[in-house]
Amino acid sequence: MARGVPAVLVLSGLLSCAVLGKYSAHQKQPLMRADFHAETTLCQTTPGLRRPQVELCRRLPDVTGAALQGLQVAVKECQHQFRHHRWNCSSLATRAKNPYTSAIFQKGFRETAFAYAISTAGVVLSVAKACSQGSLKNCSCDTHKYKMKVAEDLNSAWKMGGCSHNLHYGIRFSKKFLDSRESGADIHSEINLHNNHVGRMVVAENMQKKCKCHGVSGACEFKTCWRAVPDIRVVGRALKEKFRQAVLVYQSNLVNRDLQKNNRPNQKKRKQRTRLKQWTPYKPKRKRGLRNDLLFYETSPNFCDSDRTFDVPGTSGRYCNRTHTGEGSCSSLCCGRGYNMIKQRRTQACNCRFHWCCDVECENCTVEEWVTICK
Numbered sequence: 001m002a003r004g005v006p007a008v009l010v011l012s013g014l015l016s017c018a019v020l021g022k023y024s025a026h027q028k029q030p031l032m033r034a035d036f037h038a039e040t041t042l043c044q045t046t047p048g049l050r051r052p053q054v055e056l057c058r059r060l061p062d063v064t065g066a067a068l069q070g071l072q073v074a075v076k077e078c079q080h081q082f083r084h085h086r087w088n089c090s091s092l093a094t095r096a097k098n099p100y101t102s103a104i105f106q107k108g109f110r111e112t113a114f115a116y117a118i119s120t121a122g123v124v125l126s127v128a129k130a131c132s133q134g135s136l137k138n139c140s141c142d143t144h145k146y147k148m149k150v151a152e153d154l155n156s157a158w159k160m161g162g163c164s165h166n167l168h169y170g171i172r173f174s175k176k177f178l179d180s181r182e183s184g185a186d187i188h189s190e191i192n193l194h195n196n197h198v199g200r201m202v203v204a205e206n207m208q209k210k211c212k213c214h215g216v217s218g219a220c221e222f223k224t225c226w227r228a229v230p231d232i233r234v235v236g237r238a239l240k241e242k243f244r245q246a247v248l249v250y251q252s253n254l255v256n257r258d259l260q261k262n263n264r265p266n267q268k269k270r271k272q273r274t275r276l277k278q279w280t281p282y283k284p285k286r287k288r289g290l291r292n293d294l295l296f297y298e299t300s301p302n303f304c305d306s307d308r309t310f311d312v313p314g315t316s317g318r319y320c321n322r323t324h325t326g327e328g329s330c331s332s333l334c335c336g337r338g339y340n341m342i343k344q345r346r347t348q349a350c351n352c353r354f355h356w357c358c359d360v361e362c363e364n365c366t367v368e369e370w371v372t373i374c375k
């Protein structure tokens with residue numbers, strides 16, 4: 001997978017990140033006893049981990065810790081991207097320790113596809129960054145060589161001396177940690193694996209080059225550059241777009257695929273190809289391949305009413321926009337039940353004054369405003 005990364009950069013030198021101060025020997029020392037205990041506790045107290053995940057957690061508790069943090073970042077981003085939707089991702093947030101325990105992960109909705117992809121992306125980002133911060137025992141900066149288009153940089157002297165986020169390791173770990181949840185033996189888990197793949201791909205496609213200038217009095221005579229993973233917001237936006245265009249698939253020629261699988265059991269690529277062939281888009285006119293699309297196999301409920309079996313809270317009590325149509329509007333969010341108007345008090349900064357130099361002093365004012373809340 002990482003070989004398919006759009007080549008952002010090329011390495012020029014042999015400089016490894018070990019020369020960076022950030023990556024000090026101190027941080028590479030074995031974990032203290034207390035940390036060790038904290039981390040093995042993590043493996044025991046995180047709910048809903050499957051057996052291979054627990055085993056991985058025992059072997060690499062620090063990396064797993066970074067992965068779990070990545071899941072939290074992903075859930076936050078999911079909430080941001082879906083803040084105006086009836087399903088607003090809050091059910092994942094309430095499962096703070098492991099969003100996968102939410103029933104939405106057991107379904108095949110469009111929202112499920114997004115949840116799988118963003119979660120995987122969150123794990124990749126978090127692990128890739130943690131590696132380069134030198135806080136993990138099993139990985140450090142990425143030292144893989146990538147080809148690059150250097151056009152913009154031909155004129156300035158720069159070298160790839162910085163400590164790159166370890167995309168490679170992040171991707172590998174996310175496969176071990178998350179793909180291991182899936183048996184891969186049925187179409188549902190194959191679709192989950194596919195959506196995991198889309199999450200990783202979006203991270204890889206959005207890798208950035210970051211540089212730091214060196215030189216006399218801030219002149220940018222030399223630059224040191226490294227590859228950085230994108231911000232989660234960039235990933236969230238890209239996946240949201242894929243969410244909009246997600247493809248409903250149904251199962252076909254399954255028998256055919258099984259035969260092929262048995263004939264060539266070890267050919268991963270072939271397996272992947274047959275996997276994708278086997279999913280037929282619901283709208284057969286569609287021409288382009290499905291490899292880069294989020295896939296789902298169940299039409300979503302309307303998410304209007306609370307439904308425990310899907311872990312759906314419903315939209316009663318949601319703030320909505322009365323003067324607006326479309327996403328976030330009362331007509332959409334309240335599902336025809338109407339809304340209540342409530343006067344609310346809010347504190348905000350006011351009468352701000354600037355003091356030389358450089359303070360801003362504000363008073364706290366209470367403002368009253370009408371808000372609309374779904375019945």
Ligand SMILES: *[C@@H]1O[C@H](CO)[C@@H](O)[C@H](O)[C@H]1NC(C)=O
Pocket residue numbers: 059060137138139
């Ligand atoms: C990372 O962990 C794997 C599996 O536990 C092990 O095989 C490998 O040697 C480790 N690598 C480093 C650099 O510690």
Ligand SMILES: *[C@@H]1O[C@H](CO)[C@@H](O)[C@H](O)[C@H]1NC(C)=O
Pocket residue numbers: 079083088089090313314315316317318
């Ligand atoms: C998401 O929806 C839930 C349930 O309807 C609600 O309690 C929560 O405040 C909403 N979150 C946001 C950020 O709007």
Ligand SMILES: *[C@@H]1O[C@H](CO)[C@@H](O)[C@H](O)[C@H]1NC(C)=O
Pocket residue numbers: 321322323324
């Ligand atoms: C409601 O939507 C309108 C139009 O898009 C917007 O100007 C306004 O700020 C929104 N109000 C709230 C409370 O979000």
Ligand SMILES: *[C@@H]1O[C@H](CO)[C@@H](O)[C@H](O)[C@H]1NC(C)=O
Pocket residue numbers: 362363364
């Ligand atoms: C305004 O409120 C904040 C916290 O809500 C508080 O920390 C601050 O001291 C308040 N400022 C004044 C001027 O009362």
